Amino acid sequence: MARHLSRRLAQAVLVVAGVVVLTFVVMRLVPGDPAVTYAGPRASAAQLAEVRRRLGFDRPLTVQLWEYLSALVRGDWGTSLRTHQTVLKDISTAFPASIELVGTAMLAAVLAGIPLGLLAARHARGPVDGSVRVSSMLAVSVPVFLLALVMQNVFATKLGWLPVAGEYDATLDTTSPLHVYTNITAVDALLTGNWPILGSTLRHLVLPSLAIAAYPIGVVAQMTRAALIEESAQNHARLERALGFTRWQVLTRFSLRPAFGPVLALLALVFAFSLVNAFLVESVFDWPGLGRYAADAIRSSDTPAIAGVTIAVALTYVVVNLLVDLAQAAIDPRVRMT
Template identity: 85%
Template sequence: MARYLLRRLAQAVLVVAGVVVLTFVVMRLVPGDPAVTYAGPRATAAQLAQARTELGLDRPLPVQLWDYLASLARGDWGTSLRTKQPVLDDVATAFPASLELVGTAVLVAVLAGLPLGLLAARRGRGGADATVRISSMLAVSAPVFLLALLAQNLLATKLGWLPVAGEYDPELDTTSPLTLFTNVTAVDALVTGNWAVLGSTLRHLVLPALAIAAYPTGVVAQMTRAALLEEAAQNHARLERALGFTRWQVLTRFSLRPALGPVLALLALVFAFSLVNAFLVESIFNWPGLGRYAANAIRSSDTPAIAGVTLAVALAYVLVNLLVDLAQAALDPRVRIG
């Protein structure tokens, strides 16, 4: 297991290094001059030259790349051209809100997708199976921004069941101020016993989380169904049925654990896709996460901030992928042997 972990860590480092180099190249190929954004549109030629010197843009590209890698190694992700703050600080402030949203959506997808896939596999090719398959296909095919807009318009605007936008009621900043520890509002409110903010956050979280959860729920349900049906067709399943176990017992007691391997492998991709989808949903629901920060950075051609967002997403994906690989290895020893 230790050798497997070291091998996966080495692969993760290579992936992150590739993302860093690719991000640097894209930063230099994007149209526009970062010095103009940094110094301002009315800057003189002398001020622009000084800005290029401060940003290191007057150096050869290999030197710029080396300086960028050295800065990252020191924990310096650069300075945002728009906010004039360290990019790492900006990302550390915005990313927890996105993780709160995406984490909730993926949790909903797992809690809903696994039972739906199990139900479809149990019924075979009956009505329940057809319903789950059709619903999953619709959930996977529907654009996330369309689901978000429909949910916002119907459930929030017309019916008034849930808040339209925001992370929580802004009036609570005055009546029930929240003490931040992790910048994950729901967690901080729970830890500090701020029930007013916690309740408001959970209500604001429902619509954007459900919009993001639609796609992963459909994918998890389909993969669970396919993996269970494949396991149910193996020789061990036939033997178990011959010994008197019902189809439901075979699925839940003998087939579910090995079928979780492909589902777990899918979760890393589902997480990354959901994180990207969250950027659109955050704009629609005015959620103060990494998506809003990235949108503002793109509008202002803030290349250090764009690179920081890209690096943060890559690190999150690599970490989740590593955790999924370890979970697979724990469930199935053949994974780490291979």
């Protein structure tokens, strides 16, 4: 297990290093002068030259790359040209809101997708299986931004069942101010016993998290179904049926655990895809997460912020993949041999 972990860690470091170098190169190839964004369009030539010197843009690219890598290792991700705050501070404030949204969506994907896949495998090639497959295909096919707009228009604007936008009711900042510890509003409200904000946050979470969860639910349901059907065709499943176990018992007691390995691997990919989809959903529901921060950075050509968002997403993807890989190794010892 230790050898498996060290090998995966080495691969993760190489992936992150590659993303950082590629991000730096792309950041330098983007048209425009970052010094103008930082100093403002009315800055004089002398002021722009001073900004370039202060930010290190007047040095050779190899020196800039080395200094950039060294600063990242020290935790210095640069300064946002738009907010004039450190990029790491901006991201640490915005990213938790995105994790709150995507985490809720992934929880819904696991709680709904796996049972749906199990149900489809139990009634393979029957009406229930067909219904699950058609529903999952629709969930996978609908663009997330379109689904978000439809849900917002139907359930928030027309029916008025749920809030239209925002993370929670802004008036609660006056009546029930929230003490921030993690920047994940639902967690902070739960830790501090702030029930008004917790209730409001959960209501605001429903529509955007369901919009993001549609694709993962469909993919997880399809993968669970396929993995269970394949596992139930193995020799051990035939032996278990011969010993008198029902098809449902064979699926839940003997086939689900080995079939869960591919589903876990899929969850890591789906998480990364959902994190990118969250950027679109955050724009629709005015959710104060990393997507809104990235959109503002792109509009203002804030290259350090754009690079910081890219690296943050890449690091999250690598960490999630590593955790899923370790979980797979714990569930199925055969994974450690690969």
